Amino acid sequence: MALSAEKQLEMLRTMQTIRRFEERASEDYIGGAIYGVVHCYIGEEAVATGICSALNIDDRIISTHRGHGHCIAKGADLNRMMAELYGRATGYCKGKGGSMHIADFSIGMLGANGIVAGGIPIVTGAGLAAQLEGKGQVAVSFFGDGASNAGPFHESINIASAWKLPMIYVCENNLWSADTEAKGTLALEDIAARAAGYGIPGVIVDGNDVLAVNEVAEAAIARARAGEGPSLIECKTYRQRTHTERKEAIDNRPAEQVAAWMERDPIKLFAADLIEREVMTEEDWKKMEEEIAQEVLDAVKFAEESPFPDPEEALVDVFAE
Amino acid sequence: MALSAEKQLEMLRTMQTIRRFEERASEDYIGGAIYGVVHCYIGEEAVATGICSALNIDDRIISTHRGHGHCIAKGADLNRMMAELYGRATGYCKGKGGSMHIADFSIGMLGANGIVAGGIPIVTGAGLAAQLEGKGQVAVSFFGDGASNAGPFHESINIASAWKLPMIYVCENNLWSADTEAKGTLALEDIAARAAGYGIPGVIVDGNDVLAVNEVAEAAIARARAGEGPSLIECKTYRQRTHTERKEAIDNRPAEQVAAWMERDPIKLFAADLIEREVMTEEDWKKMEEEIAQEVLDAVKFAEESPFPDPEEALVDVFAE
Amino acid sequence: MRTVTYSQAGLEAVMEEMQKDDKTIHLSTNAPAALTDSFGTSRVRATPIAEGGFTGIALGAAGSGFRPIVNWSMVTFSFVAMDQIVNQVSKIHYMFGGQAKFPITFRTSCGGGGRMAAQHSQNPYSMFMNLAGLKMILPSTPYDLKGLLKSAIREDNPVISFEAGNMYAFEGEIPEEEYTLPLGEAHILREGTDVTVVTLGRMLHDTLPAAEILDKEGVSVEIIDPRTLVPMDVDTIRASVQKTGRLVIVDAAGATAGATAEIATAATEHAETFAAMKAPVKRICAFNVPIPYSPTLEDHVFPDADKILAGIREVLA
Amino acid sequence: MRTVTYSQAGLEAVMEEMQKDDKTIHLSTNAPAALTDSFGTSRVRATPIAEGGFTGIALGAAGSGFRPIVNWSMVTFSFVAMDQIVNQVSKIHYMFGGQAKFPITFRTSCGGGGRMAAQHSQNPYSMFMNLAGLKMILPSTPYDLKGLLKSAIREDNPVISFEAGNMYAFEGEIPEEEYTLPLGEAHILREGTDVTVVTLGRMLHDTLPAAEILDKEGVSVEIIDPRTLVPMDVDTIRASVQKTGRLVIVDAAGATAGATAEIATAATEHAETFAAMKAPVKRICAFNVPIPYSPTLEDHVFPDADKILAGIREVLA
Ligand SMILES: Cc1ncc(C[n+]2csc(CCOP(=O)(O)OP(=O)(O)O)c2C)c(N)n1
Ligand SMILES: Cc1ncc(C[n+]2csc(CCOP(=O)(O)OP(=O)(O)O)c2C)c(N)n1
């Protein structure tokens, strides 16, 4: 099914929004306005975008420590995201979470999660909820190649397959987990091969090609909505930046590997494709970029003008009232 | 490679020893001389025997909650085993462990383990030790179908395959985990299919055929000793008794399923085979059974005559001195 | 009133609450027949042996509008799920700024006395108390279990029910009509003026006879069962110690950094209570060892009526 | 003497012990370059992100003649390995009747202050104290870290080294020559007669200035750093409280069932110590909440020099 021009432009917009938001987040982290740790999704935007553009608002997703992309792709508000990074009371978590814990349950975004693989069971529970509700919703778990070596991956995907939960497991295989190469931590080339251990489909897709990702997502989602159970999708992708933002970040990945993947920047590729296919003009693209840049500036302004939480707020929210 | 007559008879002896030991353990559990909980291996003797008869004394194994068979197959002393079940000071664990925690590190038996899947990482560490020592030892992990759904299974086998550890993972698929059918907890017929997720061989074998088990074990062990890494062996078998011994045990498994497997009793099959192949006579078999019966009686006597540990012993062994 | 076992009381609580609210679901490795019969295998799930997995699944279902009841069975199996319990369940409401509710009830049997050895015997509740974000009950009778568990299931927060594994056959009376017991209220089982004895869980039943014996000797013992570990009703305990001047705490867990240490300190850090104290606090606890198998060993590890009696006498001396 | 960072001190301890004994191996998700360079990738393993798996692997290697050093990195990642820690590591020597030794050292960074939020900030050591079978160190200086960690690596038992994550850049002096510090001996950093202040881990550095201020006011503060949580040197603490009559305990963990509760109770349950006490015990702790991200929130959660000063004054009043 060919996607409408509008839809495709929306996807490009999402990808570029993630890019620009994170470029600014990185800057402000180095500058000191954002604290703790920031993991950028830059280079992997096609994954979150390709998947989430096939979802409805009441479908649910969960993210990882590298969460901005999933938030934005699921429709989160940039202002409240940036305010959260700035540690302000107007942030999604009132300043309690920061970059690693942005969530928006109202749009089915069950949160970034700081524990590798920790979110996979949780979103599988959203899949159980969807099955019990019987309204055809699905749930999507995003996780890294590193997470696919962890117990919760196995336990969750096994339960989902045994119970035929409407789940899509999306492995963002960016070839590295922090400074450790995937190669040394698993004896497989393709994580999708693990699907065989659960009797479910496992597909491999170019994670830097948003339309390709969207296509496999549509198929997996249709399968899930039809009650046929979970799928595993492996997206081959790469992070363009170091594992976390640092003032003097040292990238220990081979320079040629980095360079090769920079060539295949998912946004450049998609923008060029859209221009070539005359879905948009260079002009349109420039305008879109400018609009997005402005949105990010607005978000920063919102964050900057927001108050820090009152210290006593630290004692609130331990329990729901 | 054909096994010597002597070796085959030794295997039969091991199987029958497990059987008789556990029949008595069950009796004494019901009678009150053995405490806590007893999980019988009866019906699955061919697995431990087939595997362990391919191992050397300095190879290491780990067991599960259902541990007597692995202990005996690895060469543990019946007296000290029975004394442990009787809670006596002369037991393998000085009465601290009981049925679920019999270990004999001097013969490479790293213990029964009461936590489902809990032993799998531990014995994988023995595999790491073997690799570091470089003397060609291997390590074997026994675990159930139920355990194969647990995180530690996945994490361990993944690490072993990434590091090419000299490991053999032996899944005793007896179709049930306690009162829950394997069918409902995983969407696969064959657990061996999980090997594909780690890029290692996965083989299926009739777990009630001790020679067949031994054959696949030899191959996997040779591979491991050669530094080619781990294998997964799935043994299709069945427990003839309920999950644990109980005064009035209720078996909720289908009666036909139980009956069909009783037909395929691994000891009866192997004894008949040995007689048919004239490796032994009916007479020999009877004599062997009697000798074993006597050994078990001796073990009971040893246990009965051993003292209970002094209460103050409870405070010893928290730390090694 | 009618007589039910501790086990039955727990089941009734679950049944009644599942009847009442079809958003309640049940997860455990062995699905209880009574539940599947009444509510079907859709709401009552037999899970694979993957406590971490299904604890997380329960959390996600809770965040998606359901009210899961999870039975971990033995508390020692809960350690398999500890990342989900500590990093997710206890923190998620807070770290997301309170935007969603996570009503989950965890049931688990703890303790010892069953000759089950170290991996199936433990009273580790204090490990969970240091966390923030989990409520915890420790019911000592069928009446308490049913009433507290029903409140737990209705709570909009995660609650762990630490149940005494060797008490499931223990009988007690409960009312015919429906009732609940509030979380966070201690129960004074016996009023007294000479010494306050705080008992945790099943230790109550070994303490009551000791109190009777002392009563005959003219010593008046006040017995308090906190019933809820978090939130702890320290006010009731402090008021009692202010009256009696003496505090003994009895627990079938090891003392070190245990619930008993917390209760002791709740008294001794409180000015009025400290001022009223006539004797050192006394912890009567299990020895800090893994639980051994053999009866002679295991029986030595846990407090019993004799040790409790001796311990109380010590602070009266 | 020479000046090294806390981080360097830890690394030196590991390097020296790995040099000495080729049965030592190192496991962590990120293999430190300094170690792989010196000892190769065979002894220094970069593991998959599977803390449960590699904790168990370390245990099995320990039972097979090796001396693994495991670095969990953040303590919150250790919860993923909790079944291995609680059910296996802490119990295995005991439940097998002492037949084999399991020498393992676990290193982990704990604490807060880094704006890392709830899943990367915690001081959960008291959770492990209630277990039996694990020793634990909590070093507050580079000198202590190196000396204690070397002893830990030489121990024939599992030891956890709880290191303050926000202290890795902290500098201090260590001797040129080799040294070790024994486990189980508290360190009296400052003698005094009016009040005993027990500080845990990095809290020492916020307490010292408070003591200086009080000194100028004529109040004599004794500061004790237990250095080892298990075994805890209660004798030193009790002797001090018997001298000063007052006990304050400072911890960057929540109070509930914390190490502070244990230390408080070790004093108040001891007859001579209790008799000498002139004021209620005082815990100065982090609030019992998950650790929040925003600086204004996080700074409010942990004790600081002002809160410590105020707390000490309170027991002197
Ligand atoms: C249980 C756990 N262990 C370790 C970490 C530290 N850590 C954070 S991200 C990361 C790498 C994750 O790799 P991957 O899953 O491939 O995701 P990526 O960062 O590549 O997107 C590690 C080791 C953690 N957060 N949680
Ligand atoms: C982590 C954990 N969860 C639950 C249990 C309770 N339990 C003991 S044995 C068992 C079934 C194990 O099934 P399987 O692995 O197939 O082994 P089998 O008993 O069939 O040999 C269960 C659920 C346990 N011991 N450990």
Ligand SMILES: [Mg+2]
């Ligand atoms: Mg990765």
Ligand SMILES: [Mg+2]
């Ligand atoms: Mg089974």
